Amino acid sequence: MDTQRTGPRARTGAVEPGAGRSRGRDVPPATVARLPGYVRVLRSLSQDGVVTTSSEELAAGAGVTPAQLRKDLSFLGSYGRRGVGYDVVHLSEQISVALGLTTQRRVVIVGIGNLGHALASYSVFAERGFAVVGLIDADPAVVGTTVAGLVVQPSSALSDVVSAADATIGIIATPAAVAQDVCTALVAAGVVGILTFAPRALRVPPHVDLRAVDVASELQILAFHDHRRTGTGA
Amino acid sequence: MDTQRTGPRARTGAVEPGAGRSRGRDVPPATVARLPGYVRVLRSLSQDGVVTTSSEELAAGAGVTPAQLRKDLSFLGSYGRRGVGYDVVHLSEQISVALGLTTQRRVVIVGIGNLGHALASYSVFAERGFAVVGLIDADPAVVGTTVAGLVVQPSSALSDVVSAADATIGIIATPAAVAQDVCTALVAAGVVGILTFAPRALRVPPHVDLRAVDVASELQILAFHDHRRTGTGA
DNA sequence: TAGATTGTTAATCGATTAACAATC
DNA sequence: TAGATTGTTAATCGATTAACAATC
Missing domain, CATH: 1.10.10.10 (Winged helix-like DNA-binding domain superfamily/Winged helix DNA-binding domain)
Known part of the structure; x- marks a missing residue:
């Protein structure tokens, strides 16, 4: 991506x-x-x-x-x-x-669908110095469930969760349609770094660092080379 | 990443x-x-x-x-x-x-853990021209289960699955320890593009295109900027 | 010492930006 | 036509590579 x-x-x-x-x-x-x-x-x-x-x-x-x-x-x-x-x-x-890996950074994940669930359970984060301290989802059916030892909180709790845990990094694993609103909320709550998986360009203020992973785009880039090599698709 | x-x-x-x-x-x-x-x-x-x-x-x-x-x-x-x-x-x-998006590309996913499961279920792939045509896992407890409408196949079937479905792209969502072996097997089976999520450098022959997503590295890059801004962690 | 390997410099290369002529 | 906006050129900028002096 x-x-x-x-x-x-x-x-x-x-x-x-x-x-x-x-x-x-x-x-x-x-x-x-x-x-x-x-x-x-x-x-x-x-x-x-x-x-x-x-x-x-x-x-x-x-x-x-x-x-x-x-x-x-x-x-x-x-x-x-x-x-x-x-x-x-x-x-x-x-x-x-x-x-700056000598201090553990605290991360919140917004959007606990398939991908958010996988990220919440990803052991490599802990091995490499990150603590997932909060999970947020907008779906009432998901809120209240326990994922990777954490109870999923509603969107309304986003700011409180970030503040309470002093999280500095937010991960966006929501549908593209709500990603900008989530991003804005994370920034307002005080995170300074955002990693988004939503296939949509996001805007952040200059003091916030944004990195974007778009897995479908990654496949499309691979398709380009496949295409160039095999001549298919034209 | x-x-x-x-x-x-x-x-x-x-x-x-x-x-x-x-x-x-x-x-x-x-x-x-x-x-x-x-x-x-x-x-x-x-x-x-x-x-x-x-x-x-x-x-x-x-x-x-x-x-x-x-x-x-x-x-x-x-x-x-x-x-x-x-x-x-x-x-x-x-x-x-x-x-080269006018032809649908066929994709196999190797490693049906949390992440592989999420990728197999990711609807954006279909929307953007990719068909997930095979799922492979080494765990006997996972093999035979149905994920996103596909029955998970054992590692031994990798080559057959790639050939039978004429897959040209492989996604590696396995632990890092086995990623190179899986990569080698995918190349041998004939894929020409690989997207890996395993936190490890992979080697591929020149005719194969490799893209790597390392989500923990992405967080560490965010941590660097966090660190520079806040002065913590030194 | 002789051999090995770093750290740095200079050259090359690729990517981005700005400006504007072309032209709808 | 006048205004708008592209497509391209030239300049700038950043990243990579190669070579080698420094030095362990």
């Missing part, structure tokens, strides 16, 4: 680090988008008992080139040793700090 | 159209990725009875700038009229032809 960036995309290029940490340089959006993949590989290597790695090994695991990996890391600092490589645990920690 | 492109990404830039149709020019990957969004907006406008639109209106609906929209369309041909705008139905058809 489609990965749409708004909010920070409006900035001219890179993203300003916080309090002069790292190397004081900005981190380009394309680099930020690859950092989670590096952390994932490093944690996997660490679990396998690997102590030191190289840009070649790490890049292969993440599906990028060694040059790109080193370039990406250079925006964060100098965490390797020439002639030696990278300490797996240390590099993992440094990237995690840069990404 | 993360949108990873392999296969065609290896080409130097743009994508060769099929038999000299459109304008004979290549379509850049970034443009291809936006075309589904334009079709979505055009179909919505059409349903609302709108006959003619402008680059301004269409771009607003898709969340891009008018200049970018016109630039994107210029790779497909000249389908507008200066001073007037675009015929909604005609432009929608032209982009659909370029994307």
